[in-house]
Structure formats: structure tokens, C-alpha cells
Amino acid sequence: xxxxxxxxxxxxxxxxxxxxxxxxxxxxxxxxxxxxxxxxxxxxxxxxxxxxxxxxxxxxxxxxxxxxxxxxxxxxxxxxxxxxxxxxxxxxxxxxxxxxxxxxxxxxxxxxxxxxxxxxxxxxxxxxxxxxxxxxxxxxxxxxxxxxxxxxxxxxxxxxxxxxxxxxxxxxxxxxxxxxxxxxxxxxxxxxxxxxxxxxxxxxxxxxxxxxxxxxxxxxxxxxxxxxxxxxxxxxxxxxxxxxxxxxxxxxxxxxxxxxxxxxxxxxxxxxxxxxxxxxxxxxxxxxxxxxxxxxxxxxxxxxxxxxxxxxxxxxxxxxxxxxxxxxxxxxxxxxxxxxxxxxxxxxxxxxxxxxxxxxxxxxxxxxxxxxxxxxxxxxxxxxxxxxxxxxxxxxxxxxxxxxxxxxxxxxxxxxxxxxxxxxxxxxxxxxxxxxxxxxxxxxxxxxxxxxxxxxxxxxxxxxxxxxxxxxxxxxxxxxxxxxxxxxxxxxxxxxxxxxxxxxxxxxxxxxxxxxxxxxxxx
Amino acid sequence: xxxxxxxxxxxxxxxxxxxxxxxxxxxxxxxxxxxxxxxxxxxxxxxxxxxxxxxxxxxxxxxxxxxxxxxxxxxxxxxxxxxxxxxxxxxxxxxxxxxxxxxxxxxxxxxxxxxxxxxxxxxxxxxxxxxxxxxxxxxx
Numbered sequence: 001x002x003x004x005x006x007x008x009x010x011x012x013x014x015x016x017x018x019x020x021x022x023x024x025x026x027x028x029x030x031x032x033x034x035x036x037x038x039x040x041x042x043x044x045x046x047x048x049x050x051x052x053x054x055x056x057x058x059x060x061x062x063x064x065x066x067x068x069x070x071x072x073x074x075x076x077x078x079x080x081x082x083x084x085x086x087x088x089x090x091x092x093x094x095x096x097x098x099x100x101x102x103x104x105x106x107x108x109x110x111x112x113x114x115x116x117x118x119x120x121x122x123x124x125x126x127x128x129x130x131x132x133x134x135x136x137x138x139x140x141x142x143x144x145x146x147x148x149x150x151x152x153x154x155x156x157x158x159x160x161x162x163x164x165x166x167x168x169x170x171x172x173x174x175x176x177x178x179x180x181x182x183x184x185x186x187x188x189x190x191x192x193x194x195x196x197x198x199x200x201x202x203x204x205x206x207x208x209x210x211x212x213x214x215x216x217x218x219x220x221x222x223x224x225x226x227x228x229x230x231x232x233x234x235x236x237x238x239x240x241x242x243x244x245x246x247x248x249x250x251x252x253x254x255x256x257x258x259x260x261x262x263x264x265x266x267x268x269x270x271x272x273x274x275x276x277x278x279x280x281x282x283x284x285x286x287x288x289x290x291x292x293x294x295x296x297x298x299x300x301x302x303x304x305x306x307x308x309x310x311x312x313x314x315x316x317x318x319x320x321x322x323x324x325x326x327x328x329x330x331x332x333x334x335x336x337x338x339x340x341x342x343x344x345x346x347x348x349x350x351x352x353x354x355x356x357x358x359x360x361x362x363x364x365x366x367x368x369x370x371x372x373x374x375x376x377x378x379x380x381x382x383x384x385x386x387x388x389x390x391x392x393x394x395x396x397x398x399x400x401x402x403x404x405x406x407x408x409x410x411x412x413x414x415x416x417x418x419x420x421x422x423x424x425x426x427x428x429x430x431x432x433x434x435x436x437x438x439x440x441x442x443x444x445x446x447x448x449x450x451x452x453x454x455x456x457x458x459x460x461x462x463x464x465x466x467x468x469x470x471x472x473x474x475x476x477x478x479x480x481x482x483x484x485x486x487x488x489x490x491x492x493x494x495x496x497x498x499x500x501x502x503x504x505x506x507x508x509x510x511x512x513x514x515x516x517x518x519x520x521x522x523x
Numbered sequence: 524x525x526x527x528x529x530x531x532x533x534x535x536x537x538x539x540x541x542x543x544x545x546x547x548x549x550x551x552x553x554x555x556x557x558x559x560x561x562x563x564x565x566x567x568x569x570x571x572x573x574x575x576x577x578x579x580x581x582x583x584x585x586x587x588x589x590x591x592x593x594x595x596x597x598x599x600x601x602x603x604x605x606x607x608x609x610x611x612x613x614x615x616x617x618x619x620x621x622x623x624x625x626x627x628x629x630x631x632x633x634x635x636x637x638x639x640x641x642x643x644x645x646x647x648x649x650x651x652x653x654x655x656x657x658x659x660x661x662x663x
Contacts, residue, residue, distance in 0.1 A: 299613070299614060299616070302613040302636070303535065303538065303584075303613050305636065306538075306541075306613060306634065306636050307535075307537045307538065307541065309636055309637050309638065310541040310544075310637075310638045310641070311537070311541070313637070313638040313639075314544065314638070339637075342636045349615075357617070
């Protein structure tokens with residue numbers, strides 16, 4: 001029995017601790033008890049009223065049947081008759097006490113006849129005056145009192161209550177069990193079945209969607225609709241899952257293809273890089289050979305040029321040489337040519353060295369280099385009045401010797417091309433622009449045509465006739481090469497006759513091969 | 524006869540003549556002995572009886588034995604280990620300069636291109652090595 005109830009109460013002991021059955025049973029018992037109580041109370045009340053009314057009616061009958069005869073008995077003072085009558089009254093149901101009391105005034109010992117035992121507890125009491133007709137008038141001679149007990153009423157009600165409660169309780173329990181059984185048969189069992197099917201279903205890798213058969217007899221009811229709705233949902237889920245699986249497969253194929261493509265790109269890049277490295281190495285080797293060649297040729301050319309210079313000098317000074325004026329002119333031209341050649345050789349060597357030499361990086365005082373260059377030029381041409389404005393404290397990381405070539409060259413150019421200006425001004429400074437330091441060398445000299453600015457840095461390109469300004473034409477090419485090795489750039493702005501400005505940078509973010517702020521340096 | 528002798532190791536006769544001329548223009552009181560190769564220089568220095576020069580001016584670009592080889596030999600011998608040697612050359616190759624000093628040269632001088640400057644260099648060299656500098660004691 002207990003097992004059955006437990007089985008009826010919930011679908012499975014573990015997953016549903018408070019099954020629908022238990023709650024249903026609790027609600028039914030509670031509500032049924034409440035209704036039973038209310039109805040019982042109403043019924044009892046009605047019964048009580050009926051019983052009380054019956055007693056009242058009986059009292060009325062007693063009054064009607066006994067009052068006159070009691071009056072005549074009392075008038076005649078027939079006490080045994082009164083007692084007989086009172087006993088008769090007490091034999092009626094629910095009557096507990098009856099009494100007749102004489103109330104004629106002036107009698108010393110009035111007649112009192114009583115029967116039964118009056119009770120202090122609640123009871124129905126009726127008192128009536130006993131009247132007799134004397135000579136055409138009515139006269140009150142006593143009081144008739146009847147007391148009816150309600151104990152019987154209460155006892156009956158109690159019994160009835162007990163019967164009702166017991167019978168209702170039994171009925172409620174049996175009905176509840178029956179309802180529980182029906183609910184289990186109709187609903188819970190089906191729900192448990194659905195839950196079990198859902199629990200055991202795996203969405204992944206199923207060929208067909210989950211299908212719950214509509215329980216027999218439920219085709220038209222709510223459960224049937226729930227099952228059909230669930231089946232519809234499973235169909236949707238299944239097809240959505242199928243789509244998802246398809247899309248996943250497609251994505252995986254895409255990713256695989258992309259990976260293959262990336263690997264291909266990496267492979268091609270590697271091949272390309274290998275080729276670039278190889279070509280670069282070849283080019284560097286060729287460049288190196290060319291540089292070495294230029295260097296050694298220049299180096300070897302020094303000695304003969306020096307001899308030409310020396311001997312032509314001696315020839316010019318020799319009093320015995322007897323040179324004509326023309327011969328002396330030729331000698332001057334030879335010496336000028338040799339001098340130019342010597343200068344070119346030195347420039348070649350500088351250019352070559354700017355490429356070949358290892359960079360020895362340290363912190364370089366550019367302001368000091370500029371001041372030194374100006375001092376050297378003043379020493380060489382003391383007659384020229386040139387104002388030099390050098391911003392103090394400009395330092396940079398770089399190779400001191402090569403940066404000296406850069407600053408010396410730019411200051412030298414400024415000095416040279418401001419030769420024809422009355423108040424020449426050369427300025428060296430720096431400004432921050434776009435997160436980097438841009439150094440600038442300015443002059444107020446001859447300048448050059450703006451459209452020629454790019455050609456300045458090509459070797460042997462000269463923008464002025466040699467008669468105007470001497471020079472080898474590779475100074476700025478050397479400067480550019482040195483700056484490139486320092487990860488920097490150079491550019492110029494000018495216009496003819498309005499001076500020139502040469503800007504340069506060091507260690508620009510892209511394409512630098514030396515750390516700009518390496519405190520250890522390599523020096 | 525001068526008080527001092529300077530040995531010039533120079534394989535180019537023209538360069539030797541220019542050096543000779545430059546020295547003559549300085550009025551430094553010295554005789555210039557010229558040898559044209561490394562072997563000749565070693566013969567001159569290590570030959571019997573001849574006193575050592577006050578100064579050796581050594582060119583680097585010599586045919587046959589190089590100037591640095593000559594310097595190495597000079598420094599290897601006890602008799603000439605302390606002999607003042609000045610490299611006088613057109614080269615300003617950093618490796619040459621470093622090698623020269625590594626081998627114990629006393630000075631490294633580049634020949635200026637023009638004669639006036641060269642004359643001035645010779646004058647200073649003569650003044651310094653023949654007059655200002657105290658020569659090493661004669662080695663036994």
C-alpha cells in the first residue's frame with residue numbers, strides 16, 4: 001500500500017522530490033477538509049435550530065394542554081393531581097423540571113409543587129401565569145414553570161458531527177487516492193515517459209529527429225498537443241542542428257583551405273626571402289668589391305697626384321727653369337688640375353670610407369662639431385665675416401667621425417655658398433617634428449633652384465659652374481650615405497638667391513639598423 | 524757632415540726626391556740616407572760597423588717586403604728595438620695605422636698633398652726627433 005502511494009505520488013523518487021501527485025493530494029485533502037468543515041457547520045446549525053424549534057413547539061403544546069387543568073387543580077388545591085400532571089410533563093422528551101407555585105397574595109404557606117431537577121446550565125425555560133376565571137373576571141393564582149434541557153440536542157449534534165467527519169474523511173481519502181491514480185494514469189506517466197525520452201536523447205549524430213509517440217487516448221487532449229508541439233520543436237532543432245553541422249563542416253573546410261593558403265604564402269615568402277637574401281648578398285658583395293676598387297684606386301692615385309703637385313711647385317719656384325709667361329700659365333693650369341684631382345680623390349676616399357667603415361656608435365655633440373667646423377673655416381679664410389648661430393647642446397647617437405663628416409660638409413657648403421653675401425649667416429639647430437628630431441643647417445647664400453633639390457645628393461652632380469664655386473660634387477652624396485647608415489634622411493629646401501636649408505634626421509623609426517638610444521653603444 | 528742621420532725607406536725615387544727637397548727646405552741639420560726597399564733597409568740597419576740613424580722614416584707601400592714587415596724586424600732585434608721609427612705614408616687606412624702602432628711605431632704621419640705643408644711636416648719631425656726628443660741609449 002505504502003509503495004503504491006509512493007509510486008503514485010511522484011514520477012521517480014530522485015528527480016522529482018515533490019511530485020505533482022503529492023501536491024495534488026495535499027491540495028485536495030486541504031480543500032476537501034475545509035469544504036467538509038464549512039458544510040458540516042452549516043448542517044449542524046440547521047439541525048440545532050430544528051431541534052430547538054421542536055422543543056419550543058413541545059413547550060407550546062404543554063402550555064396549551066396543561067395550563068388550564070393545572071389552573072383548576074391549583075384552584076382546588078388538588079396537589080396529587082398537580083404532581084401527576086407534572087410527572088406526565090417530565091415524561092415528555094427533553095423536559096427536565098416542572099413547577100407550580102401559588103402566588104395568591106396574603107397566603108402564609110403558598111403551594112409549591114415541583115418535579116425533576118432544575119439545572120443551572122443553559123436550558124429552555126417557560127414561565128406562565130396560572131389564571132382562573134372567577135365571577136366573570138380572570139384572576140392569577142400562580143406560576144407554571146417548565147424547563148427543557150438542551151443536553152439531548154447537544155448529544156445528538158455531537159454524534160452527528162462525529163459521523164459526518166469520519167465519513168467525509170474516509171470519502172476524501174478514497175476520492176483523493178482515486179484522483180491521484182487517475183492523474184498518474186493520464187498525466188504523470190506520460191510526462192515521465194517524455195522526460196525519460198528527452199533524457200536519453202543525444203542531439204549530436206542522430207539521423208532522425210527525436211519523435212515521441214502520442215500516448216494512446218491523448219490524441220485530442222492537452223498532453224497530445226504538448227507532445228505534438230514537442231515533436232515539432234524537435235524537428236526544428238534537428239534541422240537547425242543539421243544546418244549547424246553542415247556550416248561547421250564548411251567552416252572547417254574553409255579554415256583548412258585558408259591554412260593551406262597561408263602555408264603556401266609562407267613557403268613562397270620563404271623562397272622569396274631566400275632569393276632576396278641571395279640577391280642582396282650578391283649585390284652587397286658586388287658593391288663591396290666596387291667600393292674596395294674605388295678605395296684602392298683612389299688611394300693609389302694619391303701618390304702620383306702628390307708628386308705632380310710637388311714637382312710643379314718646384315718647377316714654378318726654380319729660377320733656372322726660364323719659363324715663358326705662357327709656360328707659367330700652363331704650369332698654373334696643371335697645378336689647378338692636380339689640386340682638383342687631389343680633392344676629388346679625398347672625396348672619393350671619404351665617400352668610400354662612409355660606406356665601408358664599421359659604425360662605432362657613441363653620443364656625439366653635434367653643436368661642438370658644428371662650432372669646430374666653423375672655427376676651421378674661419379682659420380682658413382680669416383678675411384670673411386660670417387655670423388654663425390649654433391644651437392648649443394645638440395647631441396645624437398652615432399659614429400663621431402662620420403657625423404663630423406656630415407656636419408663639416410653641410411657647414412662647409414653653407415660657408416662656401418654664402419661667399420658672395422655681404423652679411424653671411426650660417427645657422428645650425430634642431431626642431432621636433434612628428435616625434436623625431438630634425439636637424440637643420442641654414443645659410444643666406446646663393447641657394448639653388450627648388451626643382452633641383454633632389455639632384456643635389458647624386459654623386460658628381462653640381463648645380464653651379466666650377467668657376468663660381470669649387471667642389472668635387474660628391475660631398476652631399478657622402479653625407480646622404482652616412483645618414484642612411486644612421487637610419488636617417490636628408491633633404492633640402494631653397495630657391496635661387498634666397499639661401500638654402502638642409503634638413504637631416506637620424507634613426508627614423510622605419511628601416512633603422514642601429515638602436516637610437518642604446519646607452520651601452522658600441523664605442 | 525751633419526750631426527744627425529735620417530734613414531728614409533722609400534721605393535719611389537720621385538717621392539724620395541720630394542722628401543729630400545722638403546727636408547732641405549727646412550734647414551734641419553740632418554743627412555738623409557735613402558734605401559729603396561725593405562731588404563736594403565734591414566741591411567743598412569743590421570750591417571756591420573755603421574752607426575744607427577737618429578730616425579727612420581718608413582714608407583708602407585714598398586715593393587717586396589712591406590713597411591710593416593720592416594717595422595716588425597726592426598722591433599724584433601735588440602739593437603734596434605728602441606730606434607725611433609716614424610711611418611711616413613700617403614695611406615690613412617685605419618688598419619694600417621692600428622697595425623703600425625701595434626708593431627711599436629713611434630709616430631704615424633700622413634704626407635700632405637702640397638709641398639708647403641709637407642715641408643712644414645718635415646720641419647716639425649726634424650725638430651722633434653732630432654732636438655726635442657731624447658734618443659734611446661745606444662744598445663750593446
